[in-house]
Amino acid sequence: MTLSLSGLVLHYLLSNTFNWQGIYALGNVLIVWMMTPFIIIVILGTAIGMPKKVEEMFMGAPKRR
Numbered sequence: 025m026t027l028s029l030s031g032l033v034l035h036y037l038l039s040n041t042f043n044w045q046g047i048y049a050l051g052n053v054l055i056v057w058m059m060t061p062f063i064i065i066v067i068l069g070t071a072i073g074m075p076k077k078v079e080e081m082f083m084g085a086p087k088r089r
Contacts, residue, residue, distance in 0.1 A: 032053075032054075
């Protein structure tokens with residue numbers, strides 16, 4: 025993991041040598057490519073594991089008649 029991450033950083037910095045904000049854009053790349061799959065997995069895992077609670081979270085508690 026660390027080796028692939030450092031390879032990504034090195035590749036990005038070498039390909040953007042003339043862009044002074046390359047290191048700041050790298051943070052956005054890391055967020056998009058590394059954090060998004062984890063966020064999606066957590067949301068899907070929650071939706072599959074607790075469907076009733078997720079439904080209550082979005083739709084509200086069921087109304088009693």
